[in-house]
Amino acid sequence: MAYDNVCGERQTLLVVANRLPASAKRTGEHSWSLEMSPGGKFNLLVEKDAVSKSLAEMKCIPVFLNEVFDQYYNGYSNGILWPILHHMGLPQEYDHDTIKTFETQYDAYKKANRMFLDVIKENYKDGDIVWCQDYHLMFLPQYLKEYNNKIKVGWFLHSPFPSSEIYKTLPSRSELLRSVLAADLISFHTYDFARHFVNTCTRILGVEGTQEGVVYQGRVTRVVVLPMGIDPNRFIKTCKLPEVIQQMNELKDRFSGKKVILGVDRLDMIKGIPQKYLGFEKFLDENPNWRDKIVLVQIAVPTRNEVPEYQKLKNQVHRLVGRINGRFGSVSSLPIHHMDCSVDSNYLCALYAISDVMLVTSLRDGLNLVSHEFVACQEAKRGVLILSEFAGAGQSLGAGALLVNPWNVTEVSSAIKKALNMPYEERETRHRVNFKYVKTHSAEKWGFDFLSELNDAFDESELQIRKIPHELPQQDVIQRYSLSNNRLIILGFYGTLTEPRNSLSKEMDLKLNPELKETLKALCNDPKTTVVVLSRSGKNILDKNFGEYKIWLAAENGMFLKHTTEEWVTNMPQNMNLDWVDGLKNVFKYFTDRTPRSFFEASKTSLVWNYEYADVEFGRAQARDLLQYLWAGPISNASAEVVRGKYSVEVHAIGVTKEPEIGHILGEIVHKKAMTTPIDYVFCSGYFLEKDEDIYTFFESEILSPKLSHETRSKSSSSNHSLEKKVSLNVLDLKQENYFSTAIGQARTKARYVVDSSHNVVNLLHKLAVANTTTTSVKKPNV
Ligand SMILES: O=P(O)(O)OC[C@H]1O[C@H](O[C@H]2O[C@H](CO)[C@@H](O)[C@H](O)[C@H]2O)[C@H](O)[C@@H](O)[C@@H]1O
Numbered sequence: 194m195a196y197d198n199v200c201g202e203r204q205t206l207l208v209v210a211n212r213l214p215a216s217a218k219r220t221g222e223h224s225w226s227l228e229m230s231p232g233g234k235f236n237l238l239v240e241k242d243a244v245s246k247s248l249a250e251m252k253c254i255p256v257f258l259n260e261v262f263d264q265y266y267n268g269y270s271n272g273i274l275w276p277i278l279h280h281m282g283l284p285q286e287y288d289h290d291t292i293k294t295f296e297t298q299y300d301a302y303k304k305a306n307r308m309f310l311d312v313i314k315e316n317y318k319d320g321d322i323v324w325c326q327d328y329h330l331m332f333l334p335q336y337l338k339e340y341n342n343k344i345k346v347g348w349f350l351h352s353p354f355p356s357s358e359i360y361k362t363l364p365s366r367s368e369l370l371r372s373v374l375a376a377d378l379i380s381f382h383t384y385d386f387a388r389h390f391v392n393t394c395t396r397i398l399g400v401e402g403t404q405e406g407v408v409y410q411g412r413v414t415r416v417v418v419l420p421m422g423i424d425p426n427r428f429i430k431t432c433k434l435p436e437v438i439q440q441m442n443e444l445k446d447r448f449s450g451k452k453v454i455l456g457v458d459r460l461d462m463i464k465g466i467p468q469k470y471l472g473f474e475k476f477l478d479e480n481p482n483w484r485d486k487i488v489l490v491q492i493a494v495p496t497r498n499e500v501p502e503y504q505k506l507k508n509q510v511h512r513l514v515g516r517i518n519g520r521f522g523s524v525s526s527l528p529i530h531h532m533d534c535s536v537d538s539n540y541l542c543a544l545y546a547i548s549d550v551m552l553v554t555s556l557r558d559g560l561n562l563v564s565h566e567f568v569a570c571q572e573a574k575r576g577v578l579i580l581s582e583f584a585g586a587g588q589s590l591g592a593g594a595l596l597v598n599p600w601n602v603t604e605v606s607s608a609i610k611k612a613l614n615m616p617y618e619e620r621e622t623r624h625r626v627n628f629k630y631v632k633t634h635s636a637e638k639w640g641f642d643f644l645s646e647l648n649d650a651f652d653e654s655e656l657q658i659r660k661i662p663h664e665l666p667q668q669d670v671i672q673r674y675s676l677s678n679n680r681l682i683i684l685g686f687y688g689t690l691t692e693p694r695n696s697l698s699k700e701m702d703l704k705l706n707p708e709l710k711e712t713l714k715a716l717c718n719d720p721k722t723t724v725v726v727l728s729r730s731g732k733n734i735l736d737k738n739f740g741e742y743k744i745w746l747a748a749e750n751g752m753f754l755k756h757t758t759e760e761w762v763t764n765m766p767q768n769m770n771l772d773w774v775d776g777l778k779n780v781f782k783y784f785t786d787r788t789p790r791s792f793f794e795a796s797k798t799s800l801v802w803n804y805e806y807a808d809v810e811f812g813r814a815q816a817r818d819l820l821q822y823l824w825a826g827p828i829s830n831a832s833a834e835v836v837r838g839k840y841s842v843e844v845h846a847i848g849v850t851k852e853p854e855i856g857h858i859l860g861e862i863v864h865k866k867a868m869t870t871p872i873d874y875v876f877c878s879g880y881f882l883e884k885d886e887d888i889y890t891f892f893e894s895e896i897l898s899p900k901l902s903h904e905t906r907s908k909s910s911s912s913n914h915s916l917e918k919k920v921s922l923n924v925l926d927l928k929q930e931n932y933f934s935t936a937i938g939q940a941r942t943k944a945r946y947v948v949d950s951s952h953n954v955v956n957l958l959h960k961l962a963v964a965n966t967t968t969t970s971v972k973k974p975n976v
């Protein structure tokens with residue numbers, strides 16, 4: 194499909210959906226006639242060539258899913274995802290066999306998504322837009338970006354997105370979320386669905402949600418609210434067709450003397466048809482005067498007949514119709530006209546136009562187009578729309594409709610009464626409001642808005658990507674390491690060398706990643722390599738974790754330094770006032786006790802409260818409270834500084850940051866090791882706070898205008914446990930290409946390179962250890 198964007202440029206749009214917008218009719222042995230239709234569906238296993246040919250004329254390309262279709266569509270899409278998305282939970286029969294079935298269905302779902310990708314690959318040209326529709330295609334955004342990350346990818350969810358409490362029961366929850374987050378733009382019908390989605394991402398993936406969307410892999414995936422619409426003019430015109438007017442007249446005659454309430458729904462659990470009948474039954478019960486003056490016409494379009502839950506629903510609904518018609522019917526009239534069928538679009542418009550009330554009782558519904566269509570057809574009659582507050586349309590048409598909670602039969606019954614008795618003026622006013630909305634929020638506008646948002650989101654994301662530091666060039670890091678004579682490796686501890694996320698012990702103790710043991714030993718034993726752990730953590734923690742290695746430890750951001758074979762020396766100014774530390778410990782303990790899975794660490798010069806493993810929303814709210822408390826004054830006279838991290842609140846003595854200390858540390862190391870050759874290679878990596886990232890630029894400025902290369906001023910003396918000495922030698926001889934600063938999991942950083950997680954650093958360290966010619970046996974860590 195061709196599309197002219199806001200700049201007037203022609204772009205090709207590939208709309209990818211589970212359902213083709215056409216219905217097929219066999220017209221000969223090998224020929225098919227196809228008609229555009231909103232709810233079109235046909236069996237794609239029929240003659241492929243004939244169907245493809247006819248579809249090509251309508252600019253449609255089929256995807257032949259063949260044997261995966263049933264498991265993908267009836268199985269995973271409609272048996273698992275549909276109920277979860279509509280707050281109905283996972284199927285209850287859970288045993289060995291059903292789990293096996295779910296796994297097969299999930300595999301079929303992924304396979305079907307790949308088959309869509311294959312067809313897109315055959316048709317995609319540079320610059321085209323790919324718009325993925327609905328829950329059937331949640332893997333497609335990721336597959337598309339893996340194939341070519343320059344494709345503009347959008348994803349629209351037509352159904353609701355559930356609360357995270359429901360979504361998190363889904364076994365494949367993270368994989369699916371990550372996959373849709375690969376899109377440039379994600380959109381929903383309502384703000385509530387968008388809010389649920391962003392919350393779910395923050396809670397399940399631990400990513401950051403912002404005003405614009407979700408921060409994922411160093412860029413923002415934009416999330417917007419764009420409710421779909423209909424083509425109002427098509428309905429308005431249809432109502433004026435002579436054959437439709439004829440049908441209207443027939444219907445009016447058929448129901449003469451009666452008010453008509455209309456229901457048009459697929460026979461789906463989400464549509465609340467039993468609730469509609471129960472509300473109607475209550476109305477008939479309580480309003481005997483209306484019994485022979487009213488009829489409820491319900492078109493119950495058959496759907497997903499292969500799914501067992503839908504078969505059960507049909508039986509339940511039929512029982513209810515039988516009971517109510519049995520109770521209130523007579524020889525000449527039946528209160529409910531229930532039809533298990535679909536009707537053609539002309540007849541549907543005639544029904545919409547002659548009805549007095551439209552009754553929509555969805556228990557949960559993405560939007561509900563039927564309510565828009567009813568409004569479009571009511572220009573003459575000004576009928577009343579009773580609309581479930583749980584349908585997405587409730588947000589847009591709520592102003593003119595009577596909103597109901599379909600679970601509350603009394604409310605439904607009262608709304609029916611109110612609608613039937615509503616004076617013309619009120620009906621007119623309500624209709625005007627809704628008609629205006631339906632006219633101005635058309636499907637065309639929806640499509641146009643989505644595409645301009647997508648173009649915009651893509652351009653912005655390209656800019657973000659350009660600002661993102663480069664991926665670490667592993668081979669280069671290793672090769673240059675092998676060729677260097679005096680290498681320095683500076684590593685953070687928390688989030689760099691600690692055990693990976695989710696495997697922290699109950700006590701939240703910070704522990705060295707066991708995968709690193711052999712690797713670290715090999716690196717530290719190499720005479721050409723100096724390894725420094727530069728951490729905000731205190732001396733005890735570093736001693737506990739690194740005691741067995743020949744390594745340099747810089748605790749409290751460099752305030753204390755030692756080689757593990759020696760004693761700690763301090764670089765702390767003598768008159769530093771640290772009285773506030775003890776005073777604040779109770780405050781940090783208070784927040785830790787009240788925030789499950791948060792922890793705090795106190796050292797001599799700082800306190801840190803960390804909520805990275807707690808519920809993110811709750812953690813953030815608690816962090817705000819803690820900050821407010823701290824800003825209110827307890828440290829206003831102390832020389833301490835409050836810093837907010839991504840998932841932490843830290844108070845530290847002013848000046849205690851990594852960068853100012855690194856010069857002293859280097860001087861001390863050079864002196865102690867009695868280095869004779871300058872350092873010619875630096876690998877520096879950490880999960881640092883922004884304020885500590887100056888350590889990366891420290892080396893950049895050393896490369897540009899070397900200061901340390903002639904004389905390092907350092908306070909150094911191990912005898913009195915404080916650093917106080919001048920070091921005169923060439924400390925650094927660092928070339929641009931031998932410096933590798935690497936931030937972990939940061940979108941914005943002062944480092945030259947980024948890696949996704951500490952796994953990458955662990956992996957790299959292992960490779961450096963192996964590249965080290967003097968070491969013979971290093972076991973490969975399992976990362
Ligand atoms: O019949 P299916 O292929 O199983 O799919 C069900 C329907 O899905 C789509 O409906 C949803 O989208 C509507 C428009 O955004 C929205 O109003 C509704 O609330 C959703 O359930 C599709 O548009 C229908 O044709 C399908 O029947």
Ligand SMILES: O=c1ccn([C@@H]2O[C@H](COP(=O)(O)OP(=O)(O)O)[C@@H](O)[C@H]2O)c(=O)[nH]1
Nearest residue numbers: 231232457459494534535536560561562563
């Ligand atoms: O006999 C029928 C009844 C309904 N529809 C169409 O099916 C769509 C139903 O959309 P809605 O958003 O209300 O619910 P969904 O079925 O998509 O969940 C509407 O466009 C109706 O015009 C139809 O084509 N034939």
